[in-house]
Amino acid sequence: MTVPLSVLDLAPISAGSDAATALRNTVDLARHAELWGYRRYWLAEHHYVAVASSSPAVLIGQIAAATRTIQVGAAAVQLGYTTAIAVVESFGILDAFYPGRIDLGVGRSGQRRTESLRPASRIPTPARERHEVDGVVVPAPFDVGAVMRTPRLRAIMATLQQPDAVSPDFGDQVADIVALISGTYRAGGFEAHATPGESKTLWPWVFGSSKGQSARVAGALGLPFVASYHITPATALEAVAAYRNAFRPSAALAQPYVVVSADVVAADDEKTARHLAGSYGHWVHSVRAGGGAVPYPDPDTVAPLTEEQLALVQDRIDTQFVGDADQVADRLAALQRVTGADELVITSVTHRHEDRLRSHELIAKRWAS
Template sequence: MVRYSVLDQSPVPRGGTAREALQNTVKLAQLAEQLGYHRFWISEHHLETLAHSSPEVLLPHIAAHTSTIRVGSGGVMLPHYSAYKVAENFRLLEALHPGRIDLGVGRAPGGIPLATAALQENKGAGGGDSYPQQIEDLVHYLSGSSDETHRFRGLKAMPEIDTVPQLWLLGSSGGSAGLASGQGISYAFAQFISGQHGGSVVKSYQRRFKPSILQKEPQALAAFFLVCAETDEKAEWQAKSMDVQMLKMARGETGEGILPPEEAAEYQFAPYEIQLVRENRKRMLVGSPETVRSQLLQLSEEYGTEEFMLASMNYYFADKKKGYELLAKAFS
């Protein structure tokens, strides 16, 4: 049985506002809960066209306006922050909403180099890659480990509670999968970022998984962009907005939000852009509910996983809601 979840990035469409985008994110979380989606994750970005700059601030608001769906970050960009502070933020969230909190972390910058420089302004220039150490520290702090060899031995992440937020490592490569399996934590493969088919990566993670203090069995999901409409033709019409947006972002044009499909329909692809669109479509599931359901069932076999995280970037919020409704009905 395939289990499906929602990733939302609070996209700000052209002509829209960040406040409206954030309000729509809360509405979408409530709808996802009503429709039976398993998780609702939000991302961290430092861009004008995506309103999620601080998942740890928005998450408690979403959790307070829902009651059963798991909510989490997809994800916190860990290199910008202290692992100890991230652990405390999410332990506090777990204390407020026990059994419902996911902590997804990644290493991508989530924005332009200038934003990264500002976020890491006061971090020492120690050199090397500290990300694996940060993941190890998170496991230590979240689990309440009493490891006497840890450099901050005796330090506990507060508050002290009897449940633990579920830790996920987000990535799109074998390196991140190896880190997740070695630390014994859950792994989310972000195909919507790279377009690389991750079946072999996820299966490698599952084979190499080493049980940890946080979990005994591997747990993996794969994430895709989603455009679902009543017919394949209508879905293709809606998806062209994303096709054009991805081309613009590849050219460094990040200041304008996604175009309405009526305007995107008029865009004429240059010959070289057609191949780029084909490559970008590897990041997306596009079609009617029956088409997308068939794609997910096939991907479930190829990935060896039963959970998928789906991110919709439709220009019209009504189209986004409709897509999730149609897919839920197809799997009901």
């Protein structure tokens, strides 16, 4: 029996298009995803780049209104740029309108580093090389920190917070969200209740990329965990292991629940799929070069990547699942088998909306067969 399949969307803006078109395309894809049997439709949060999902809660409301049964959620709210009460109240409103259909995903972006859950001592680990685990490619790690430290990105991201603001510890924020939702939150010794926000069905989903704090917080609080193989394929498997090792049963979950993401492009034949995915490396390069995601390039017009550019994105190209429906499904099945995932979530971006629709349709029908 196959595990459920879900969709992760960034509302990407294609080269030559605009944000309004991207948002309409996202609603259209969500409607189709519901018809094709996907379990969830999640929206990522990004800022100052050529994707239109900068406010997941707003977009979730639009998609929930345009659909009937599919779960809709955030993948994920960047907690470093907001507060626990703001998150719970906004998602509490959504939960009031669409009870039982809203997924509250949270991530560490924008957070200050913490030592609270780190081991007392660290033993340096040797550099790892690309390898495979039962058919799943695990590339050498990419230093995301190098991108985050660029002066341009640091300056732009600083505008997402009030001047001199300091984000609370991520674990504390997630614990506060759980307390607010469950009605047990206290501030300075006094009871404080989120209105709306208290719910019996709205629990945080923690998103993580490594065996660091996110995985351990999700496990310690007994929350579902989403490992981002599509962004950090080098460390996703160890993130899943760390989460399971840290898991403690809670009111939300009696046992661990793992979702793993994958970046995919499917078409009616492998040649077409590889052509559609031909500009993916250029898109990833725009992110890793420090400028932020550009409008999604047209594969018909891009020049080949240089050797230097290719080296910067090779890990992501190697771990994108590209081909016909059978080929993509086989790689998804391998990822599920290796990680033991209870659910998979796919993101599929192409320059043309009709190709993106076709990719999701082919995968859904093949996965269900």
